[in-house]
Amino acid sequence: MNNPFNPSFGKVPNIFLDRTHAVTKLSNELQDPNSPYQTTLIYGVRGVGKTSLLTDIGNKMSAKKNWLVVNLATNYNVLQTLIDSICQKSSPEIKKLLDKIEGIKLSAFGIQFEYRLQELTETNYQILLENILDKLQAKNISLLVTIDEVDPTPEIKNFISLYQLLIRENYQISLIMTGxxxxxxELQNDDVxxxxxxxxxxxxxxxxxxxxxxxxxxxxxxKGIAISDDVLVAMVKKTKGYAYSFQLLGYLLWEIADKKITFATLEQVQGEYLATLGRNVxxxxxxxxxxxxxxxVIAMAKAPTPVVTTAYLQQELGKPKNYLSMYRKRLLDAQLIKSPARGMLEFTLPYFKEYILENLKFYA
Structure with a gap:
């Protein structure tokens, strides 16, 4: 029996906890042209499952007859890559229509732009993209563009600005970004x-x-492996609800467990579990x-208890309350810390405190 846990980044795991509802909801909303989910931002800390969720949504939409899905990377030639990908992923029938667009030529070797290199400006790409969307729309085909782990580069900002224009012109295009x-x-607060x-x-x-x-x-x-309730609770606590930890711990235990998982089994994988969390995230x-x-975060890690008071941090850092509030909010927004009660803070990631303290021994 293959290991059902998958700590690899990007792949949709076989066991995809608490995300099925999100995938179903977003897949349904995308088919409503008036839904606010036509433009969706998926955010969270590293390893929380953003890429897997995006991959699952993309796969589901690709399986639908009237949808074309293009996955873009944050690179230099965003518009050219988008146009190229649309042409490559289109059906033979659609390719015949696209081949009639002035400025591009489809062949067995892919897409060729009929502009000279110096003529390939952003305006030309925009015109080509609009012509392509016209052809798709004539066949009632909607385009979904996904961008994983988006970076607010000038190229990405230019593309999103063009996307806004295409929406205003009622093209059937949707955008999902994770980050x-x-x-x-930073993208949302850009002036344009x-x-x-x-x-x-x-x-x-x-x-x-x-x-x-x-x-x-x-x-x-x-697999016929028994786990007592006490050990199960310990396993859950080791993950702290972190998606990557759930997959990683399950994967490691599956690889070594025979008939029973005990506290000794947990201890056996602990070293590799912590090392992989540190190295990969x-x-x-x-x-x-x-x-x-x-x-x-260093001041939080050095605190004698897992839950830290803001008063303690104020004393340790020697900063006024309003100064700390700004950075407290930043770390809360980044989902690295949470506030279990008023004036209290703790790390969201399992063993993050221990990782910081261990590294301080070498890099302090």
Missing amino acids: LPNKLS LTFLLRSARMQLSSLDLLSIKHSYQDTFAK YYKVLQELSPVDHSF
């Missing part, structure tokens, strides 16, 4: 992209702990923090 909260906020403030937003947060418990119990039972998370944010 870290701070990067999506404020229309994104009115787009639908989907926050991917922690998985339901009871769902994790039942999933572990049922999945391992299919936490290193990058810390690297992206500003110097002040970094000082904030």
